[in-house]
Amino acid sequence: VEPIARRHGVPHLFTLGDDRTGTLLDAAAREADRFATVRSRAGDLACIVYTSGTTGRSKGAMLSHGNIGSNALVLHYTWRWRAGDVLLHMLPIFHVHGLFVAIHGALLSGSRMIWRAKFDAKEAVRLLPQATVFMGVPTMYVRLLDEPGFDANACRNMRLFVSGSAPLLPDTFRQFEARTGRRILERYGMSETAMLTSNSYDGNRVAGTVGLPLPGVEVRVVDERGRACGTGEIGAIQVRGPNVFSGYWRMSGTTSEEFTEDSFFRTGDMGRWDANGYLSIVGRSKDLIITGGYNVYPKEIESYLDEMDGVAESAVIGVPHRDFGEAVTAVVARRPGATLDEEAIVAALKGRIAAFKVPKRVYVVDELPRNAMGKVQKNLLRERYSA
Secondary structure: OHHHHHHOOOOOOOOOOOOOOOOHHHHHHOOOOOOOOOOOOOOOEEEEEEEEOOOOOEEEEEEEHHHHHHHHHHHHHHOOOOOOOEEEEOOOOOOHHHHHHHHHHHHHHOOEEEEOOOOOHHHHHHHHHHOOEEEEOHHHHHHHHOOOOOOOOOOOOOOEEEEOOOOOOHHHHHHHHHHHOOOOEEEEEEOOOEEEEEOOOOOOOOOOOOEEEOOOOEEEEEOOOOOEOOOOOOEEEEEEOOOOOOEEOOOHHHHHHHEOOOOOEEEEEEEEEOOOOOEEEEEEOOOOEEEOOEEEOHHHHHHHHHOOOOEEEEEEEEEEEOOOEEEEEEEEEEOOOOOOOHHHHHHHHHOOOOHHHOOOEEEEEOOOOEOOOOOEOHHHHHHHHOO
16 A cells, blocks of 8 residues: 555555554654644545445545534434443444444543444443443344343443444344334434434334434435425435535546535435435435445446356346345346356355355346346346345
8 A cells, every 4th residue: 555655645654453553553652642733624624435436436525524523413412422421332434334423422422432343242242231322234233133142131221222324124123122122223324424314312213214304404305307206205315414525536527416506415315205204215226235334336246247157147136134234136147058056156256256245145047127228127126036
């Protein structure tokens, strides 16, 4: 990484490993114990959070101090952070959920954090009695439910469980409440916006929804012509507010495409309102799969599949999964006369892509369904293989 940093004029590059090795701590030890706080304005760039585009290309979302600060303050109030809270932190810190949402809540309230570098269900059950707040992805809650020792007693001091980064199945929501007497609070956010909506802290928490717009955040669901959708109608989710980023780093063209004329950000998600104003996410407009809190872009996996001997073409979809929210699933069309084996395909992919991107199942078919325009109908594949 260092040669790349030098080539692009990056003056400082520090490393920090899980075992506290690296250059960062050594550099920090040479600095003074007391220092003046650097003053910043709301519009100043605070960080660049990299996320993947629909083609798989990484995009840097520019978040300002105002973006991050406004969201932290809203969540501090909405989720009733208080002195004496203890956050059990087991999320990765390479995305917004673990890095900002969880940590900033604890910092603003002066709360203690019990820090673990990664999630372990048995360790979580052991530590939960010492905590009051826990934030996780649906996979973590499924893992907790699989632990015999996870019950109401283990959660006796807990006041808040938050879930996000992937869809929480209603069945998981109901099992969790039956086991612990607590209802998970599901929320909705993105790297480009931080948090946008949340189920109510004091009021009703509705399974299968991501709740109400946060204070100061505007959320609308519109049809293809930009008209507001009615209750129960599915449309594109667009958002506006002080938490929404200014654009993508050095990608002005892409930035302009993602914002409407009245400055709403096109999230790429599809959703609908219920009669009580609660938002449900029904899918991704560009077929993004979210599995265990990680984003998977079908085209990347399809490109590897299509290169394999005997494969004519492929389609990768996400189907509901108890553990991961969505499971990566591949549907492969064989070439005439070819014989394809599911296990062999999975084994070949494991050596080329990250483990969370490897399909949980591979189905072999003669041909993929297409519409009159020749496009593969992934909606039909989802319906067929979701069962």
